Amino acid sequence: MCGRRAERRYLSRIRLPVLALVGLLGGCEAPPPPVEQDAALLAGVAALLAPGAVPGPLDLPADHGTHPSQGLELWRLQARVEETDGRAHLLTLGVVRLTLATPPDPPLSAWRGDRLLWGWSQRLGPVGVAFEQRRARAVLGLAGTRPDPPRVWVRDWTLALGPGRPPWRLRFEDAAGRRLVLAGGAPALGLARLAATLGAEATTAGPQGYLLPGLSVSGQLLVDGRPRAVEGRAWFEHLWAGGGEGAGVGLRLTRLTLQLDEARTLACVELRRAEAGGRPIPGCVLVTDDGQVRAFRRRELRLEAQERGTHPARWRLEIPALALAVALAPWEDAPGPIAPGVAVRVAGSVEGRVIDGWGWVESGGPGQRIRGEGE
Amino acid sequence: MMRWRDRRCWSWMLLALALAGCDRPGEKAEAGRIPAAEQRPGDPVRGRDALLNRAVVTCGPPHAAYAARAGAGGAPALNPAGRTGRNAELPYMLTAHVDPAGVELVTSNCLGCHAAPLEGELVIGLGNEFLDLTADPxxxxxxxxxxxxxxxxxxxxxxxxxxxxxxxxxxxxxxxxVNSANNLTLALMAHRDPQTLAWSDTPLIAPPPTRPLPVSVPPWWHLAKKHAVFYNGEGRGDHVRYMILASTTCTDSVAEARAIDAWFVDVRAYLATLRPPPYPYPIDAELARVGERVFADRCASCHGTQGADGRYPNKLVALGKVGTDPALARAAFAESDRFLDWFHDSFYGELGRSRPGLGYVAPPLDGIWATAPYLHNGAVPTLADLLESGARPAFWRHQRSGQALPEYDTERLGWRYRRLAAGKSAAMSWAERKHIYDTSLHGYGNQGHDFGDRLAPAARRALLEYLKTL
Known part of the structure; x- marks a missing residue:
């Protein structure tokens, strides 16, 4: 078990948002309870693009390392892989680090640390959904981060980040036999670049991060308990924030990351007022494997949710300058937003060529909830 | 031979056609002189105070939200003397206002477009030719x-x-x-009932295009001479209501409009007292005297003369003669009937006639040295370029670092700029693109007003020297 009694005593003294996140992490076997989104994971993901705390400039290769002084840090890969027989899987695999309160010095026990790490993975495959998680405090080597070479681990999961410049090479492995190698040479897309499409100016005080698009991925997954060789395409994100920024009250942010085809990744954001009224503000950045980056602002594109709700998965996106018109629909058998976001299929055309891509849509804002496995 | 009944029939038809063509009697103008119209009197002292301290735009963010974002910064730079109370703490282009619910707001004001720094001082009335309206707000x-x-x-x-x-x-x-206030004004009209001025979230008439035609902000110190407010001869009769029309973001009733109009007559009276800043660099007086003769011979018939016995002809010059980019004048003449109707049906049209023409008014040249870039669309960066059409850059950008103003070029009379080999389409980023003035774009043309081409280089040099003295 996980030492839950001691954990509860500790958590009773920290602030409510942190309690909410720990609630999500709580219980190794039991499904995690729902949490308030703005207090938990999206404080480190969606809020990274909130106005007033917009991303600062990127400093690679240094930023490819870890950021222990920041309250929140997230590493995540998302991929579409195929087995040798053609069966496709969509995979999300991430680790988030949250700094809690500073423990007394000297600590009351070796189990007491100020950092929690939570890893989760979700695989959508032909036979349903597989969800796993790991969690631990950064004590006694159970979990932690190392800056050089950058490495993150939580229990038996290890993510080695490789060098901080192209060609990128990242590696994930766990004790069960899963292992994935991600490689690619496309430029990193800084979140400041994405925020700039909304008309937001980068600040050094804001949260930061980047996306590595267009990565090839190969390795081995466990499907129905058996190892399967897989390969496909992926992107990787690394985000960090002080933890106090939070999504602006009354604002909702949606991120759409779409793999249009083998060579093109489209990252979009849409900011809108949570209450009725106001105009949605979208922006997109297209990154191609040959290193070209092209930004599109609100007036250069049209992005519309085709359904209501807190986590719309059906969208239409048009970018006339690219002759792009695509529709997003939930990936088959997608169980809804889990940890967080919803997998989507991308269908349409770009410059007359048919698109059959994939991606993820994540929405965040006040009063929303991330739902964990089993809900 | 046409029978009498046929002739009568034809007469009726012609009359009917004539009437059909005059469904907006007197709303459009021919080229030529623009007649004077009496302006309502006002108190210029009260007007200055009102311009600096009263809100013509009556909505904005709450001061608390503004302050939280802007931070406490002490006295803002360039704030002109006479800003009182909360306004003394705000940048000059913002005005404090308390709404009917008692909420203190920070609102935009006229000076955002109609004031600009020059030689380290804020010059009220100088059009802001560095205003950045490219950002999505x-x-x-x-x-x-x-x-x-x-x-x-x-x-x-x-x-x-x-x-x-x-x-x-x-x-x-x-x-x-470039400025878009004229397009904004049309958009505000489109969203209002002309009779009640009530706002509608959906347009009540077709709105203007979402790609505004570029306009260079004319200096306010020309107002005392001009009979029409706008470049195309539009805005005749009472000037005040044209002036406040661009600031009606939240003026939602005739009563509110009337209240603003009542004190804005003082503002107009103040604006009529404004004079241009003197040229701050050395002038070759002898060469300027030569240039004055060139001016009298070649320029004065349209632009008027200076001095105690100076006269300004208020002449609308036909597009065919002036030859400058026609897009702005054509759009107002041929594609804006719905806005003319709106204007004349509204409180704002009670005292004036719009009367756009197919041409541009030759402006007074007072303080012309300070008002670069030139032409109605700001397409020509310096006066030297204006007087020699072959020298005008097709693609250019001001030579500046960050937000700092460019240096003033005392040879060419204008802000220093860089000539570019290609326009916006060749720019690698939005940040670069927005700085490029691209005369190949619709409405951005730098053609026409080629009268200076006929001058010998020495005469052109002398004319430039004289223009420094205006």
Whole structure:
């Protein structure tokens, strides 16, 4: 078990948002309870693009390392892989680090640390959904981060980040036999670049991060308990924030990351007022494997949710300058937003060529909830 | 031979056609002189105070939200003398205002477009040729309201934010320095009932295009001489109501409009007292005297003369003669009947006639040295370029570092600029693109007004020297 009694005593003294996140992490076997989104994971993901705390400039290769002084840090890969027989899987695999309160010095026990790490993975495959998680405090080597070479681990999961410049090479492995190698040479897309499409100016005080698009991925997954060789395409994100920024009250942010085809990744954001009224503000950045980056602002594109709700998965996106018109629909058998976001299929055309891509849509804002496995 | 009944029939038909062609009697103008119209009297002293301290735009973010975002910065730079109370703490282009619910707001004012720094001083009346309207304002607006809890402050923010959301696309330009206030004015008209001035979130008439035609802000010190407010001869009769029309973001009733109009007559009276700043660099007086003769011979018939016995002809010059980019004049003449109707059906049209013409008014040249770039669309960066059409750059950008103003070029009379080999389409980023003035774009042309081409280089040099003295 996980030492839950001691954990509860500790958590009773920290602030409510942190309690909410720990609630999500709580219980190794039991499904995690729902949490308030703005207090938990999206404080480190969606809020990274909130106005007033917009991303600062990127400093690679240094930023490819870890950021222990920041309250929140997230590493995540998302991929579409195929087995040798053609069966496709969509995979999300991430680790988030949250700094809690500073423990007394000297600590009351070796189990007491100020950092929690939570890893989760979700695989959508032909036979349903597989969800796993790991969690631990950064004590006694159970979990932690190392800056050089950058490495993150939580229990038996290890993510080695490789060098901080192209060609990128990242590696994930766990004790069960899963292992994935991600490689690619496309430029990193800084979140400041994405925020700039909304008309937001980068600040050094804001949260930061980047996306590595267009990565090839190969390795081995466990499907129905058996190892399967897989390969496909992926992107990787690394985000960090002080933890106090939070999504602006009354604002909702949606991120759409779409793999249009083998060579093109489209990252979009849409900011809108949570209450009725106001105009949605979208922006997109297209990154191609040959290193070209092209930004599109609100007036250069049209992005519309085709359904209501807190986590719309059906969208239409048009970018006339690219002759792009695509529709997003939930990936088959997608169980809804889990940890967080919803997998989507991308269908349409770009410059007359048919698109059959994939991606993820994540929405965040006040009063929303991330739902964990089993809900 | 045509029978009498046929002749009578033809006469009726001609009359009917004539009437059909005059469904807006007197609303459009021929080229030629623009007649004077009496302006309502006002108190220029009260007008200056009102311009600096009263809100003509009556909505904006709550001061608390603004202050949280802007931070405490002490006395803002360039604030002119006479800013009182809260206004003394705000940048000159913002004005404090308390709304009917008691919420203190920060609102935009006329000086954002009609004042600019020059030689380290703020010059009221100098058009701001470095205003950046390329940025999408929506994110910043939403950010200002993001921390406001439900209540009067949030309601006030929301009213303003929703308005700006409706009109933002009509304000945004793709080039720093050009102004879109005329297009914004048309968008505001489109969203209002002309009789009641009540706002409608959906346009009541077709709105203007979302790609504003570029306009260079004319100096206010020309107002005392001009009979029509706008470049195309539009805006005749009483000037005040034209002036306040561009600031009606939240003027939602005739009563509110009437209240603003009542004190804006003082503002107009103050603006009529403005004079241009003197040229601050050395002038070759002898060469200027030579240039004065060139001016009298070649320029004065349209632009008027200076001095105690000076005269200004208020001449609308036909497009065919002046030859400058026709897009602005044509759009107002041929594609804006719905706005003419709106204007004349509204409170704002009670005292004036719009009368756009197919041409441009030859402006007074007082203080012309300070008003670069030139032509109605700001397409020509210096006076030297204006007087020699072959020298005009097709693609150019001001030579500046960050937000700092460029240096003034005392040889060519204008802000220093860089000639570029290609226009916006060759720019690698939006940040680069917005700085490029691209004369190949619709409405951005730099052609026409080639009268200086006929001058010998020495005469042109002398004319430039004389223009420094105006």
């Amino acid at each position: 929506l994110v910043a607006i939403e950010a200002l309201g993001a921390g406001l809890a439900p209540g009067p402050e949030r309601a006030a923010w929301r009213r303003w934010a929703d308005r700006i959301g409706r009109i933002a696309d009509y304000m945004m330009t793709d080039t720093i320095g």
